[in-house]
Amino acid sequence: MKIKKDEIIWLILFITPAISLFLLFFIIPILFLFITSFTNWDGISADFVGLKNYAKLLNNKTFIRSIINNLYWCLTAAFITVPLALIIALLLAHRSRGWKVFRTILFIPQVVSSAAIALLWLALYNSEYGLVNYLLDYIGLSEYKDHNWLGSIRTAQPALIAFSLCYVGYFMVIMLAKTAGISEEYYDAATIDGASQFQKDLHITAPLIKSAFFLCIILAVIFNLRQFEFVYLMTNGGPANRTSVLVLYIWKELSIQRLGLGNAAGVIMIVIGAILLIIMRKILKSETYN
């Protein structure tokens, strides 16, 4: 609709709140982050130090570890969680009896806060009363009876990532929603040609939900770049900073008032996010056209 002259003032009034919030919490913080990343700002004074913060970060073992761990989270989600979600979505797409119940149950971890999930899994991994060790002992792996999963350098990171598989439901729901739009005719035609259920899933359903699958991979990577709560509450980066992630690193810099350095880490995190997005778009675009 074309805007009338006397209504311009209302139009401006309507977009002002959103624009001011966007300026205050998106544009200004990003500019601020970028500018202060070249200073040794500690909350009181700030001097320009050039690229020193970046040099410091790239020589810092914990920081590099945090980046690697973040990538570890992202890749696990993209290459294990999302493909598993695809399999479940293909199976539930048959809409056999009770599929809604299964969908609901699989989605539950998504509506529970990550803080609560973190505490729950902390209890499951507990070496005194936790369920994980009890079950392993029960099936005969008694060497794990008193194993401290999150406390030992060897198993802390895998143990943290293993439980993130419970988020399979979210991606499954996105892909499952896409299958609802597939016309029955495709399946009927395939049945006449004598295709088995497996062939139908593989050759009809899977290609038609490809776009949702790619979307899930992008979401999985974005979510896991932001990873904080689980690591903070379950290991706080330990043992020996082995499980630290980027946001936790920034958080720790904030708590000792090395704000300039923390912001340089923030800039690197945003850049990594942008690079990952560009790479994924490139790969997924060429995939879609092939």
Added chain:
Amino acid sequence: MKIDLSTNLYFYFKWIIIISFVLYAIFPFLWLILASLKTNAELLDDPFKLPEVFQFKNYTEAIEAAGLIQLIINSLIISSSATFLNVLVSSMCAFAIARHIFWGNNVLFLMISSGILIPLNALIIPYYAIINYLHLYDTRTGLILVYCAVGLPVSTFILTEFFKSIPKEIEEASTLDGCNFVSRYFRIMLPLAIPGLMTAGTFQFILCWNEFIYAMLLTSSTEIRTIQFGISYFTNQFFSDYVGMFAALVVSILPSITVFILFQERVITGLTAGSVKG
């Protein structure tokens, strides 16, 4: 004959996969509820066995010890105010950019929705500085403002798409009947957009309710602490009273799960809407 065998195998494969993931998702919660009804001695003795007597007093004690009522009330106040404010602000903006052609309406839309892709947790130090600068540290207002802003891109995106899908004729007819800008928004478009508002609102409410890092970053006093931030104190508050902690955890999880089961279609569309269209 061969086809029959493979079909059967596929059938079993399907159910094994589905059942094992369902167990993986739900079993921890069931175990948590069971464990919260035991005594500490029973839990340490055998984490799997049913308790002799169900210890419902764990719950009354835990609610008392963790101050759960206060935490839940705080979360309700903060989440609902932030949701209301967020939906109001983003629907006004969405109405302006979806229903009117003016210079920059597409630029504005792209700019705000690109915020979805920014990893906002990288900005915790600037947020901390801005909230301090505005003298809003450790206030409900500060947290509400941040939550409202964080959800702005997704809500504006969902609502703009929704407003665009409403037929133009309705609005044109109302203009002829003498409706001005403001009454077109309040009387015509908002009632038509209720499903979209509900979707955006659900998404926003769950985002606020489950949020952790900003609550920890921007508040410190116990009076305004939200439930999710409160959870992180459980390990200290209950120390070696494991069953008490479990009971508190169950109480803090139950509202989300109950609301989800009651309104599951709405919640599922809400949580996936922003992504499915994008």
